[in-house]
Amino acid sequence: MLKINQGDPIIEMQNVGIRYGQGPEILSDIKLSLKKGSFHFLTGKSGAGKTSLLSMMYLAQKPSRGIVSVFGKNVNFTNRDSLAMLRRRIGVVFQDFRLLDHLSAFDNVALPLRVCGMEEQEVKKRVVELLSWVELSKHMQATPATLSGGEKQRIAIARAVINRPDILLADEPTGNVDNDIAPKLMKLFVELNKLGTTVVIATHSEKLISDFAYPRLHLQNHGLRIYNANDLTGMGGGSHA
Amino acid sequence: MLKQAPIFIARKQELPLDSDSSSPFLKVMISIAVFLFAVTLAGVMSINAMLINWNESILGSLTVQIMPVNNIDKAKATAQTLAHQEKAIEALKTIEAVEKVSPLEDKQLQALIRPWLGDGVKLENLPIPRLIDVKLKKGATLDFAQTAEKLAEATPYASLDNHKLWLSKLISFADGLKMLALAALVLVILITSGAIFYTTQTSLGLHCYIIEILHQMGAKDAYIAQQYAKRTAWLGLVGGCIGVLLAVPTIFLISGLASQIEGGIISEARLSAFSWLIILSLPLFSGLISMLTAYYTVKNTLQKMM
Ligand SMILES: Nc1ncnc2c1ncn2[C@@H]1O[C@H](COP(=O)(O)OP(=O)(O)O)[C@@H](O)[C@H]1O
Numbered sequence A: 001m002l003k004i005n006q007g008d009p010i011i012e013m014q015n016v017g018i019r020y021g022q023g024p025e026i027l028s029d030i031k032l033s034l035k036k037g038s039f040h041f042l043t044g045k046s047g048a049g050k051t052s053l054l055s056m057m058y059l060a061q062k063p064s065r066g067i068v069s070v071f072g073k074n075v076n077f078t079n080r081d082s083l084a085m086l087r088r089r090i091g092v093v094f095q096d097f098r099l100l101d102h103l104s105a106f107d108n109v110a111l112p113l114r115v116c117g118m119e120e121q122e123v124k125k126r127v128v129e130l131l132s133w134v135e136l137s138k139h140m141q142a143t144p145a146t147l148s149g150g151e152k153q154r155i156a157i158a159r160a161v162i163n164r165p166d167i168l169l170a171d172e173p174t175g176n177v178d179n180d181i182a183p184k185l186m187k188l189f190v191e192l193n194k195l196g197t198t199v200v201i202a203t204h205s206e207k208l209i210s211d212f213a214y215p216r217l218h219l220q221n222h223g224l225r226i227y228n229a230n231d232l233t234g235m236g237g238g239s240h241a
Numbered sequence B: 001m002l003k004q005a006p007i008f009i010a011r012k013q014e015l016p017l018d019s020d021s022s023s024p025f026l027k028v029m030i031s032i033a034v035f036l037f038a039v040t041l042a043g044v045m046s047i048n049a050m051l052i053n054w055n056e057s058i059l060g061s062l063t064v065q066i067m068p069v070n071n072i073d074k075a076k077a078t079a080q081t082l083a084h085q086e087k088a089i090e091a092l093k094t095i096e097a098v099e100k101v102s103p104l105e106d107k108q109l110q111a112l113i114r115p116w117l118g119d120g121v122k123l124e125n126l127p128i129p130r131l132i133d134v135k136l137k138k139g140a141t142l143d144f145a146q147t148a149e150k151l152a153e154a155t156p157y158a159s160l161d162n163h164k165l166w167l168s169k170l171i172s173f174a175d176g177l178k179m180l181a182l183a184a185l186v187l188v189i190l191i192t193s194g195a196i197f198y199t200t201q202t203s204l205g206l207h208c209y210i211i212e213i214l215h216q217m218g219a220k221d222a223y224i225a226q227q228y229a230k231r232t233a234w235l236g237l238v239g240g241c242i243g244v245l246l247a248v249p250t251i252f253l254i255s256g257l258a259s260q261i262e263g264g265i266i267s268e269a270r271l272s273a274f275s276w277l278i279i280l281s282l283p284l285f286s287g288l289i290s291m292l293t294a295y296y297t298v299k300n301t302l303q304k305m306m
């Protein structure tokens, strides 16, 4: 596998368009290059295409046109097994968490380790450690249905980071939880970024990100504009009350 | 550390396949299929055993009879009978599978009837048939029906050994029956695999949410296919055991009925120990087929997703 150094592009898009079925293009002519170790917010009104753009990054969708490269690999010319190997290096927090309801918190968090065949003993060690770190040790055997929104979210985040991914993609991570959790969550993402993880966080909440001087990928009128930290002051669009 | 954690002992299935409503259906379906397969296979194997016996008994040689011509003039009658015999010999010699044709001499014929009529019998005075011994080439099979036809064309006085002719007809009938049974066996396998194919596809559709998540966590198609393969192999094994369990008494019942048929023809149909071994190992076979069908169904179906 190609080694990617700090500062090298880790996600690249050229002339990317995406549409669903025979519908119109949701996104057109997207061009971007995210460097390894970078931190970006992905903004835009709801329906602007944030989830669609992220889903190409986490390799759940291929572009309808254009080139998407992740870890230096063009996804159109990567076979299924290799895509699976790339996904193991990407952690995703879904807007709706997507936990498996019939599994315990422990088994949900263990999932990424088990699918790549890790020894059960090592799985236990890592999962117990991480669950205690997100303060869910007491609920290890609880199923998601019995947990609160905030607890479910912490499970989703634990599952996204258990495999120590190179890229962490979070889709409106603060959308479904109480407001007082949001700052803690942002702190966690910042910490992970400091450890070298490339982070992209999609949100339509201006309030959440206004304190952070990270660059923004802003979606508007099917296109993408990139705002760097120093030209953020002029930006108005993209916020939701 | 491990001992204090009983929670880890039972790892729950990521894909809850055991609760699929199609599981009991597949189990019953496989039981029936294996039952039919076992009974039909037992039939094929006993037909085979009979065929081997029958083929052996018609192999090698046969006898052709020439009926004596009736004429008041004994010398003329003998001459005519011998002429018919000559025609029959000519006809026999044209047959591919025939190696040697040797009519029995007067002396040999007299030797044959000596036990009944004693010495010094004049053959011309008796209406006994003349016999032709036909030796067949090694390994060659004779088409009895065609030979009988050829002989009849050559002379109406010639006739084939009746028993062997009848046996050869029985052999071709049994051969046909065997082919039919083999076709039925293939059909049973195809139908069962088809049922597994469709229930597996349905189940994949049912669990697509979980499968999508597993894929996102980095699961390869093989990981998912293995879970299906494991579950379906188990269903095939259990269903196969039930099927065989039902088939064994059925086979005994049928062979019991068959052995009551007169004539000893069917008595050679008893199944060998090897045949029983095959029948008893059918659950393994059905487990294997179920497993492979499920595995490749999943692989092929997932191929169409991103
Ligand atoms: N699976 C889908 N099928 C059809 N249309 C979709 C699908 N997913 C998203 N869309 C449409 O694409 C547009 C962008 O959606 P999405 O990427 O979810 O935006 P956002 O995450 O910014 O709210 C919306 O108009 C939405 O209706």
Ligand SMILES: [Mg+2]
Residues within 6 Å of the ligand: A050, A051, A052, A095, A171
């Ligand atoms: Mg969205």
